[in-house]
Amino acid sequence: MTEKQKPPRVMIVDDTPQNIQVLGTTLRRENYQIYVAQNGLQALGMMNEILPDLILLDVMMPELDGFETCKRLKAEERTRHIPVIFLTAKAETNDIVHGFELGAVDYVTKPFNATELLIRVRTQLELKSSRDEIERISNERKALVHILCHDLANPMSTMISILNMQDFFATFDEMRELLLSAVENGLNVIQLVREMQALDEHRLNLESLNLLSMVTESERLLQARFQDKQVALHINIPNDIQVQVERTSFVNSVINNLLTNALKFSYPNTEVNLTAEVTNAHKVILRIQDFGIGMSEKLVSGLFDVHKTTSRRGTEGEQGTGFGMPLVQKFVEAYGGEIEVTSSSEKEHPKQHGTVISLHLLRSE
Ligand SMILES: Nc1ncnc2c1ncn2[C@@H]1O[C@H](COP(=O)(O)OP(=O)(O)OP(=O)(O)O)[C@@H](O)[C@H]1O
Ligand SMILES: [Mg+2]
Numbered sequence: 001m002t003e004k005q006k007p008p009r010v011m012i013v014d015d016t017p018q019n020i021q022v023l024g025t026t027l028r029r030e031n032y033q034i035y036v037a038q039n040g041l042q043a044l045g046m047m048n049e050i051l052p053d054l055i056l057l058d059v060m061m062p063e064l065d066g067f068e069t070c071k072r073l074k075a076e077e078r079t080r081h082i083p084v085i086f087l088t089a090k091a092e093t094n095d096i097v098h099g100f101e102l103g104a105v106d107y108v109t110k111p112f113n114a115t116e117l118l119i120r121v122r123t124q125l126e127l128k129s130s131r132d133e134i135e136r137i138s139n140e141r142k143a144l145v146h147i148l149c150h151d152l153a154n155p156m157s158t159m160i161s162i163l164n165m166q167d168f169f170a171t172f173d174e175m176r177e178l179l180l181s182a183v184e185n186g187l188n189v190i191q192l193v194r195e196m197q198a199l200d201e202h203r204l205n206l207e208s209l210n211l212l213s214m215v216t217e218s219e220r221l222l223q224a225r226f227q228d229k230q231v232a233l234h235i236n237i238p239n240d241i242q243v244q245v246e247r248t249s250f251v252n253s254v255i256n257n258l259l260t261n262a263l264k265f266s267y268p269n270t271e272v273n274l275t276a277e278v279t280n281a282h283k284v285i286l287r288i289q290d291f292g293i294g295m296s297e298k299l300v301s302g303l304f305d306v307h308k309t310t311s312r313r314g315t316e317g318e319q320g321t322g323f324g325m326p327l328v329q330k331f332v333e334a335y336g337g338e339i340e341v342t343s344s345s346e347k348e349h350p351k352q353h354g355t356v357i358s359l360h361l362l363r364s365e
Helices: 017-028 040-046 066-075 093-101 114-164 172-201 211-228 247-264 297-301 324-334
Strands: 009-013 033-037 054-058 084-089 106-110 207-210 232-236 242-245 271-280 283-290 338-344 354-364
Touching: 009 017, 009 040, 017 033, 017 114, 033 040, 040 054, 040 066, 054 066, 054 114, 066 084, 066 093, 084 093, 084 114, 093 106, 106 114, 114 172, 172 247, 172 324, 207 211, 207 247, 211 232, 211 242, 211 247, 211 271, 211 283, 242 247, 247 271, 247 283, 247 324, 247 354, 324 338
Parallel strands: 009 033, 009 054, 054 084, 084 106, 232 271
Antiparallel strands: 207 242, 242 354, 271 283, 283 354, 338 354
């Protein structure tokens, strides 16, 4: 989201200071972020630090000319997708053709006409932004397919093993129970993917809602499981805090998953604390704290990545999919909030371990 709001980055590569000045002044009027390199080598060196959205590349430069620079840009995976517009002298048709052959998307002739330059630059930036958006959507789709394939395979294999072991069960009811729980697992995965898709396709219907009442609703759904495992759930949230969220996802996905995780990775006879703090007129932090097994730094760093395996069994063997947290993050970000994780693992800190998940939410009237 923030990526989109940043001004497009345009790099000018030219060895003539006067050209740089003319181009820079014209482009700055459009609020582009301008970077300047005085030759091809310098431009390539700068690619480690900044990846521009567009490069304006002079053909004639000492050391490394524009053609060679373009060739090298197109040879690198990291830079090959950056559109290049060549800056050429008017008469050089050969240059223009050669530039296109090397992968340039357009050219501008010197002396520059400001209107023409701006139109060409804007067109290429718009095309790049559409391509980036298509790629983003395609990556999201890949992630969904990944979840579906990976996680539907588990319950299906379980069902096959159960069916193959039918002689092992004394009664049909015993077998039925295991089959049902496998089917339920599969349906949960499908539900998760549906929610992710809904999130991608529509904007959520955000409302101003009472934090305590939603947390209490979620608590009711999980009360029995907390009691079963002898984990005490303490809620300490003022009853006058309103936050900007979407109700169903907040209660059923966000709070539910965070409480389920806190419970799953806690030991019996410990506690889970839910607190809220108003930090200023517009922000609220909701904290879910447990004293369970905690997470290593490596695990935390992959926690929101659907391609990383983070799922572990709970302290009493409870199973999960590992997709809860990526979904929680997506929802929280869709509310305009942020999620923060602080954890110390039992392995590294045997005396004091546990996890605090902080949700930074927008406060409303
Ligand atoms: N409070 C926590 N304490 C310790 N580890 C945690 C905690 N929350 C998450 N984790 C670790 O992160 C992993 C991923 O959590 P996530 O909620 O994404 O998936 P899951 O709980 O394994 O599966 P699901 O949410 O689908 O039931 C967990 O399996 C666990 O290893
Ligand atoms: Mg979970």
